[in-house]
Amino acid sequence: MEPLLRIEDVSKRYPGFFLDRVSFSLAPGRVMGLIGKNGAGKSTTLKATLNMISPESGRVTMFGRDFFRHEKECRQRVGVVFGGTDFYPLKRLGAITAVTRRFYAQWDEEQYRAYLRRFSLEEGRKFKELSNGMKVKYLLALALSHHAELLILDEPTSGLDPVSREELLHLFRRIVRRENCAILFSTHITSDLDRCADDITYIRDGRVLQSADRESFLRSFDHLKTPGDTGPLTLEEIMLRTERSEWDDDAAL
Amino acid sequence: MMTLLYKEIRLCAHPASVVFAFLGCLVLVPAYPYSVIFLFGCLAPYITFVNARETNDPWFTATLPVTKRESVRAKCLLTVSLQLFQLLFSLPFALLRGALGIPDNPVGIDAAPAWYGFGLMIYAVFDLVFLSSFYKSGYRAGRAFVMASVPLLLGMAAVESAAHIPALAWLDGGEHWRKQLPVLLAGAVCYAALLPPACRIAERRYEKVDL
Numbered sequence: 112m113e114p115l116l117r118i119e120d121v122s123k124r125y126p127g128f129f130l131d132r133v134s135f136s137l138a139p140g141r142v143m144g145l146i147g148k149n150g151a152g153k154s155t156t157l158k159a160t161l162n163m164i165s166p167e168s169g170r171v172t173m174f175g176r177d178f179f180r181h182e183k184e185c186r187q188r189v190g191v192v193f194g195g196t197d198f199y200p201l202k203r204l205g206a207i208t209a210v211t212r213r214f215y216a217q218w219d220e221e222q223y224r225a226y227l228r229r230f231s232l233e234e235g236r237k238f239k240e241l242s243n244g245m246k247v248k249y250l251l252a253l254a255l256s257h258h259a260e261l262l263i264l265d266e267p268t269s270g271l272d273p274v275s276r277e278e279l280l281h282l283f284r285r286i287v288r289r290e291n292c293a294i295l296f297s298t299h300i301t302s303d304l305d306r307c308a309d310d311i312t313y314i315r316d317g318r319v320l321q322s323a324d325r326e327s328f329l330r331s332f333d334h335l336k337t338p339g340d341t342g343p344l345t346l347e348e349i350m351l352r353t354e355r356s357e358w359d360d361d362a363a364l
Numbered sequence: 365m366m367t368l369l370y371k372e373i374r375l376c377a378h379p380a381s382v383v384f385a386f387l388g389c390l391v392l393v394p395a396y397p398y399s400v401i402f403l404f405g406c407l408a409p410y411i412t413f414v415n416a417r418e419t420n421d422p423w424f425t426a427t428l429p430v431t432k433r434e435s436v437r438a439k440c441l442l443t444v445s446l447q448l449f450q451l452l453f454s455l456p457f458a459l460l461r462g463a464l465g466i467p468d469n470p471v472g473i474d475a476a477p478a479w480y481g482f483g484l485m486i487y488a489v490f491d492l493v494f495l496s497s498f499y500k501s502g503y504r505a506g507r508a509f510v511m512a513s514v515p516l517l518l519g520m521a522a523v524e525s526a527a528h529i530p531a532l533a534w535l536d537g538g539e540h541w542r543k544q545l546p547v548l549l550a551g552a553v554c555y556a557a558l559l560p561p562a563c564r565i566a567e568r569r570y571e572k573v574d575l
Contacts, residue, residue: 186429
């Protein structure tokens, strides 16, 4: 199946950090989790994908088209949510929506109203009055109301309590099932991926360490097992043991 | 582009900027240095740019189906709209002043065609410096405003001084309006000539900015 999103050899150099030829792809109807510790390059990868930062090299293909050449057309079919960012805190949701809906040819007012009801959001409230979970839900409602085929979510669950996180992850599964779209979301919370990711891409120090479906991903880290491990390693164990080997190397020095 | 301009007005434009745009009516004040109105016309985009930065507007815009270049063009269009609206809004008040028989401004230059021409020249130079400087980083509004304030203040001082130089008396007062028309025309040409390159430089620079 033709992937909705293909990222090939995307590189970006900052002082002290190098996003090194990141490549992975996402098929329709899948949820992909982008994991890595803080500062590993998850957000940089998403920003480079969306041309918010200029990659030095690499190629992003979205819906079978070169994203950088067909940015506007591709963006019509993408929903983007940045968790933890306050947009226009003093503006009412109704004002933000009134502006947003004008940008999308496929805007579905009925669907938007349905999401508002489902998320118990009131248009008369100001953005700053919403809790962190409600802010993400509102931004998701905007992203879903123009029938986005691809959702790119940067740390949507960070800062949320376990109940709100669980609710959001459940929602991701429902969205993929009902809307027939794909989701790429970054997180450093491995339990999020246990619950809803079909595919996992692990970024470490700006490089893709592994990108595969969940089962293959877990199997590929069998070499980290110790004699005491009887079952498969969890994502948290994989991440901790991978990152810990770096600390051990540092300690040896 | 009109959708983006709507977004700028609805979500980004600081209320003070709108108030500043309406301050063109100050030409009705009997004694006032009218060139200060140009300062308000330059403060309006500055405050809006600061407001946009503080409300994470660049991030929100980056989630919309628009390119970085278009987002810059929308801000340029908003700046032009605020400044031209201010000058156009002042027109009926300048005419009303004449109709009411209010004597010439004893403080400085009168709101006559030459004043409008100088205003357009000042706005053109301010915008060129401010927009191109701001979009080098996409967030340093204060630095851009300080840099653009130098030609702005020099321009304001020159315009106000002109009213007190006997040889340049024709620049002041409505009775010389015919002689002043070339100044107005020069201002319009200057504004029309400098804004497009200012916008192009800003677009080119913002393309390289990493959000």
